[in-house]
Amino acid sequence: MGKNVPMERRERADAARNRQAILRAAEELLRRHPPEQVSVERVAAAAGVGKGTVFHRFGSRTGLMLELMSERAREFEQAFTEGPPPLGPGAGPAERLVAFFAAVAELAARNGNLVGAIEHARVTSRSHGEQPRESNPVYLAWHRHVCALIAEGRPDVDADQIAHMLLGTLHMEPIASRLRSGEHERLAAAFADLVNGLLGAGAAGG
Amino acid sequence: MGKNVPMERRERADAARNRQAILRAAEELLRRHPPEQVSVERVAAAAGVGKGTVFHRFGSRTGLMLELMSERAREFEQAFTEGPPPLGPGAGPAERLVAFFAAVAELAARNGNLVGAIEHARVTSRSHGEQPRESNPVYLAWHRHVCALIAEGRPDVDADQIAHMLLGTLHMEPIASRLRSGEHERLAAAFADLVNGLLGAGAAGG
DNA sequence: AAATATATGGACCACTGGTCAAGTTTGTCC
DNA sequence: GGACAAACTTGACCAGTGGTCCATATATTT
CATH class of the missing domain: 1.10.357 (Tetracycline Repressor; domain 2)
Known part of the structure; x- marks a missing residue:
């Protein structure tokens, strides 16, 4: 029993890729700009994804x-x-x-x-x-x-x-x-x- | 000497009244609500003045x-x-x-x-x-x-x-x-x- | 290949701090 | 008192925000 607990299915491959892209983009922007200039929209753009995706991944x-x-x-x-x-x-x-x-x-x-x-x-x-x-x-x-x-x-x-x-x-x-x-x-x-x-x-x- | 230095003319009476009204309104709102719910517009409304007035007085x-x-x-x-x-x-x-x-x-x-x-x-x-x-x-x-x-x-x-x-x-x-x-x-x-x-x-x- | 769960993007929303040109009030000087 | 300029007020307006929604696209499983 409990070999694969289906409570949390793994993140889909493309989703995981985007999660990384977003994280890395945010990191980079934060390194170059003060926080109030790093809006979610800019992060999304820099990561090459839509704004909605960021909210999907991180809430x-x-x-x-x-x-x-x-x-x-x-x-x-x-x-x-x-x-x-x-x-x-x-x-x-x-x-x-x-x-x-x-x-x-x-x-x-x-x-x-x-x-x-x-x-x-x-x-x-x-x-x-x-x-x-x-x-x-x-x-x-x-x-x-x-x-x-x-x-x-x-x-x-x-x-x-x-x-x-x-x-x-x-x-x-x-x-x-x-x-x-x-x-x-x-x-x-x-x-x-x-x-x-x-x-x-x-x-x-x- | 220096009885009335004209460098800074006194605030007009209505302006001073409004300044007080705004200050007191902000005070009251902050006592009852967390800061992020106290917008300039709300303060202005509570003070009975226009939003522009607040910015005029306080920048x-x-x-x-x-x-x-x-x-x-x-x-x-x-x-x-x-x-x-x-x-x-x-x-x-x-x-x-x-x-x-x-x-x-x-x-x-x-x-x-x-x-x-x-x-x-x-x-x-x-x-x-x-x-x-x-x-x-x-x-x-x-x-x-x-x-x-x-x-x-x-x-x-x-x-x-x-x-x-x-x-x-x-x-x-x-x-x-x-x-x-x-x-x-x-x-x-x-x-x-x-x-x-x-x-x-x-x-x-x- | 078909079926299904999951992920996506961007128009959209309510709201923010801040601006400004037009209209109103006040203080002052005669 | 009246006239006049300076000071003040206003609210529509702007650019920008975090967050939502769902028709559409994609990955995974059978």
């Missing part, structure tokens, strides 16, 4: 951007949950957090306008009515991770809240623009200062 | 939201630059920062969707081409203040960057939604933990 503008981000984040997620230290398990919480944020900063820097694009999509989305950022699975996983590490190092603080705050940093325009010009090490250093202040000398260790 | 949707925020922030700005401690001068930098962020949290909580509305306006603005958040004078003043206090307490860190990060927190949706439901003390506590970690026990003192 909404937001869906497209989210998929793009998930693609990039999948490998990273594995690295911080089961990879080698200091990112993965094995190191102390402060060390892991610093490594995590350095990696996030680098990821964001490599991916140019993507973070901004997701924010833009969330905010301009008309149909699904402003779903909260928390419902983004990538964000959720990151938050859970940061939250756990903070709680481990400092059981006395509001880890949930602080995790949101630290992650939210990436959505700041002044930060994002520096990221775009390659200053991710500066961001990583600032993260390190904050994290070490919170977990480092202050309370946990000895 | 753009962003201009309107910014003016709304400036109104609220003016008094607060005076409090933290020249008022009594712990907000104003007289207390140590850590203490002042904690007070500042508690006040900001409270201000944001009292003003519901305003912060979100400004973000929304910035991102959906079409004409002026996505001016950076840094050009908002209110944001600028806040950043300068936070920056100076951080630098005072911890000359070794990247105060400019960290100030952006701490302030950016307010623009997070998960944070903002909690703020809206009145949990500003929770946010203030988290700020205090971060600030005390950075300035408090860690490095500066003895």
Whole structure:
């Protein structure tokens, strides 16, 4: 039983081809233009498909951007949950957090306008009515991770809240623009200062 | 001397009346609806004026939201630059920062969707081409203040960057939604933990 | 080859922020 | 008071958006 579960038939070959074309076109446009200039219609045109197809595949503008981000984040997620230290398990919480944020900063820097694009999509989305950022699975996983590490190092603080705050940093325009010009090490250093202040000398260790 | 400088003639009485009507209408709508549902046209209708008038008075949707925020922030700005401690001068930098962020949290909580509305306006603005958040004078003043206090307490860190990060927190949706439901003390506590970690026990003192 | 499930494209919709020329109101000066 | 210019108001209009729909085309299965 259950050899081929028919609940989800595989995507048709042409559909899969188009999905890739759309993803790659969006990627390319985002690399060259600010998010508000990358409309669904332009993405469709660049991918050589109709606008309707994009909505068919991704549901909404937001869906497209989210998929793009998930693609990039999948490998990273594995690295911080089961990879080698200091990112993965094995190191102390402060060390892991610093490594995590350095990696996030680098990821964001490599991916140019993507973070901004997701924010833009969330905010301009008309149909699904402003779903909260928390419902983004990538964000959720990151938050859970940061939250756990903070709680481990400092059981006395509001880890949930602080995790949101630290992650939210990436959505700041002044930060994002520096990221775009390659200053991710500066961001990583600032993260390190904050994290070490919170977990480092202050309370946990000895 | 300089009794009546003619460089800027006073606003006409009807214009001033309409400006107030528009401001109050926007305020009221934002209290009841999420920012993306508060279009310029709706504001105009609620204020009993034509859409063109809103643009005439405020230049753009962003201009309107910014003016709304400036109104609220003016008094607060005076409090933290020249008022009594712990907000104003007289207390140590850590203490002042904690007070500042508690006040900001409270201000944001009292003003519901305003912060979100400004973000929304910035991102959906079409004409002026996505001016950076840094050009908002209110944001600028806040950043300068936070920056100076951080630098005072911890000359070794990247105060400019960290100030952006701490302030950016307010623009997070998960944070903002909690703020809206009145949990500003929770946010203030988290700020205090971060600030005390950075300035408090860690490095500066003895 | 026939049958069927799936994918496609682009006209279409409601709505947005923003513009503008034409008409109206106000303040001022005699 | 009346006249006049400057300031103000207006709503039709524009370009552009995200999203929907369905007749048509294509891939897959039998």
